[in-house]
Amino acid sequence: MRDCFYCFLLFSAMLTGLTSCKNKLEKSARIFIHFPEAAGDTVIIGSTNMISLEGTELAKVRLDSAGKGVLEVEVNEPVFTYINNGKNMAASLLIAPGDDCEILAAEPGAGFPLHFAGDGAAVNQALNECQQLRSAFDKWNGTYSFQLEGNVFLQARDSLQKSYDQLIGKLKVSNDVTAEKLDLLKRHAAMHIIFYQYNFALGKDSSEIPQSVWHVVNQFPVDTIALKAGIFDYGMIASFYYNNKINNAIYEENNGLDEDTLQANFPLLVEEKIKAAHYPKIIENFLRVKSAHIQIGWSGLTPELRKLTKKLEQEISSAGAKSVIREDVARWEKLGPGKPAPDFSGMTPDSKRLALSDLRGKVVYVDVWATWCGPCVGAFPDSRKLQAKFKGNNRIAFLYVSIDRDTLAWQKMVVSGKVPAGHHMLNGPDEAGSVWNLYHLRGVPHYLLIDDLGRMVATHAPHPSASHTAEELQSLLAAAVARSENQPRMRRIKGMPATAKNSAW
Structure with a gap:
């Protein structure tokens, strides 16, 4: 009986170990690299912080003499990432829990230097082809897209949309192309089309902007999935929207206030405007932290913004958002009154x-x-x-x-x-x-x-x-x-504005 009991314990331990291993794999994605040209290089995989738009390193590996290495990343849901070695190896990747992806050197003459295999290969190939399209459409017939006349820009935008549709339309839901990843790829392309229009409209008078573009840039696209998946263009759109629709709108709506009063109340007015839009909570909090980050960048850590950061610390649950605000506070406290001025x-x-x-x-x-x-x-x-x-x-x-x-x-x-x-x-x-x-x-x-x-x-x-x-x-x-004269005297330094009105970029 005792031997049976020990056998039962051993079986339970093995089962627990297998379950733990399975859970570990299900929460991780592995990227197997074989790229001889990068032999000996360190390759990193990172994602975009949607508040600061800075890259966050997730993992790194030094490739061996054959250019081989493995990156393992813990992920809880599908996310857009990037890999690079700072030289000749760079790509975008959409990875999901449990994925085993491969990145190989492409065949000679291929349009993209890397080839993808394993889980999500077709989606990742299409994602990087979309990135190439994006670069190609930065100019239209030799002119930067934002410098085009309105009707010509519409031709460029529609042509880019058609190119994305054709590329993504070739993918069909299969064992390799999941419905979830296909949807995320479509959202990725859609966000770039929106950003493309934001970038065109920036700094222009409304009379210069086609009606269909004006409609797009005058509203913020509510997409919680794009936010969670870390689509870079979504973060850029949020930055543009704050600067040109929230910040400047507050100036226009309060042009009767004197400058000092407006600046003292500016962070509060931003908070009220965002909350009045009744976005889903995750979007509302994203825009609140994004706006605070931008205001601190423009104005430093004013008393009003310091008060706002404490409020956000209490009310925001996102660890990533909190880390940005904490870094902002720490960065500016080093430059606070009385601190040594960095030499240059x-x-x-x-x-x-x-x-x-x-x-x-x-x-x-x-x-x-x-x-x-x-x-x-x-x-x-x-x-x-x-x-x-x-x-x-x-x-x-x-x-x-x-x-x-x-x-x-x-x-x-x-x-x-x-x-x-x-x-x-x-x-x-x-x-x-x-x-x-x-x-x-x-x-x-x-x-x-x-x-x-x-x-x-x-x-x-x-x-x-x-x-x-x-x-x-x-x-x-x-x-x-x-x-x-060795005679200490008291002095007072008047505070500075909490923000700066943005002119056209």
């Missing part, structure tokens, strides 16, 4: 090196600009007036940082006298240590304010034309003088 350097017009730290001991008003930026150049007369108020004061420095990639264009403009006098440097946006990346800039002109001790005062300093800009600079100078 660049080339002066006479080809010398200048660093922010070289100006330590002075209050520094930083103007980040570019030669091609109309508003930047348009603000220079106000900058001259602001400088004139501090003429002869060597405790203050006006630093003009150009993000131009065209060195000659920058040098010519500075030498021409169109740019105000002061300290000048060229600091391109591509390097990790650039002002653009260190201070998380989203556009120019942008202004920073740093005290004489090299500490942050404001990441979103006031425009040179603002009535209180000179007052704030004077307050900082007074504090600097007091410190030098």
Whole structure:
């Protein structure tokens, strides 16, 4: 009897082990790679964070000397992913729990360098052919799609739609092509068609936009499946919709409010507008977090936005959404008032090196600009007036940082006298240590304010034309003088706007 009992326990343990293994496999997708040209390379598989639109690494593998390796990813439902080695191997993948996919080198002369086999092979082949179509339709008869006349754009859009329909129409539901994956592929194409129209309409007057396109871009497509599956274009559409339909609508609806009152209430007004649309909860929360992320990107962590982030932390359940907001808060807290200002350097017009730290001991008003930026150049007369108020004061420095990639264009403009006098440097946006990346800039002109001790005062300093800009600079100078005389004095720095009205992109 005892032996039978032990046998029963052993059988139960084996059954439990088999069940656990089965559950593990059902919650995972495996991608087998055989691509000799990438031998020794590290290949990653990632997905898109729909809030930040940044890639999230899911797994990685270093291929052996034959270009072979296996990626295993835990997935609870079908999701769009991508793989790449940073060189010659890149593809989009739609994977689902339990999938065993293969990625192989394509035959010589094939239109796409990779070949797919295993689970979902036909869908993944079609997905990457759709991506190729997408690139081909960025231009129509040699002209970028967003630069086309309305009636010509409609021809391009309809032709792209027809091409997608023909490509996807060849797929039939089978053991390899599940109904669920086929539906997701159709949604993927549909979201790109919508994005294609959003991109065309951006910055145009309503009279320039065909009626059928105007109808599409004036409403947000509610698609919970597209959101859950991580369709990149859906995240892009949400960003465009916030910037051009929610943000700007609030400005238009509240044009009677003074600027300070509007900025103080802006995050609340965004929340009210999103909730008034009565979207499904998952879409509502997605747009709430997306809008907060964009506002923080434009305005930094203002008191109003800090309050909103705490509210979202309590009310949003999505771990992915929470992680974005937490990263936003952590990123901007490093640049909070009193924190050390990250140092950066660049080339002066006479080809010398200048660093922010070289100006330590002075209050520094930083103007980040570019030669091609109309508003930047348009603000220079106000900058001259602001400088004139501090003429002869060597405790203050006006630093003009150009993000131009065209060195000659920058040098010519500075030498021409169109740019105000002061300290000048060229600091391109591509390097990790650039002002653009260190201070998380989203556009120019942008202004920073740093005290004489090299500490942050404001990441979103006031425009040179603002009535209180000179007052704030004077307050900082007074504090600097007091410190030098060993007589501490209190000062107050006025808060900055919570957001910025978006002009046409």
